[in-house]
Amino acid sequence: MSTVIEQAVQARLVAPAPRMETVPATLRYDLTDPFAVRMSFPAPATLEGVDVAWAFSRELLARGVEEPAGVGDVRIRPFGYDRTVVEFHAPEGVAMVHIRTSEVRRFLKRAQQLVPAGSEHRFLDFDEDLARLLSDDTR
Template sequence: MSIVIEQAVEARLVAAAPRMASIPATLAYDARDPFAVRMSFPAPATLEGVEVCWTFARELLASGVEEPVGAGDVRVRPYGYDRTVLEFHAMEGTAVVHIRTGEVERFLSDTTELVPVGEEHLYVDVDADLAELLRDVY
């Protein structure tokens, strides 16, 4: 069984213009980092012209489809009947995207099949993580 889940999603970028542009994005989950999810935007969809990847808690995404959550760089909240809003805050500015809630829920369901909620600690390799942290220490 694969330990990585990737799902393409259609994100709608909220901008000052009245029409929201559709941009490709990818949600990813790796069982080796069981508490986190990643959302990547390809280079053509970013102001910098380079791929941008945000890493945040799976729990934040799961909670955000039901109620507004987050107080830091990533915030998630429901919007209307079938959308979830993700806000990404950086020094350069804020990006706000809408994603179909069904796509988010399908992704979360796949991650839960791979690593059940509440069992994430069983998938963490503390020894390997510690060795990586101390790799260059003399």
């Protein structure tokens, strides 16, 4: 069984102009970080021209497809029949994308099969994390 789930999604960038541009994005869930998901965008899709990845809680994503969620750098809410809006807040500004809710639900279902919600703590490796914190390599 794979310990990483990656799913390509088409995100529609909400821009000040009245059009919406489709950009590729990837949702990623990794068993080694069971509480988080990552959404990444390739360099051509970003203002900086570099790959960008945002990490946020899986619970935030799951809640955001049902109701507005988040108060920090990442905010998620349903929009219309089959869209979910993800807002990324940074000092440079706010980026907003629309993703098909059905794609997000499919991703969340796959992550749920790998690590059931509420059991994430069972997949943490406290011994390895503590060893890394106490090692001389971190100085």
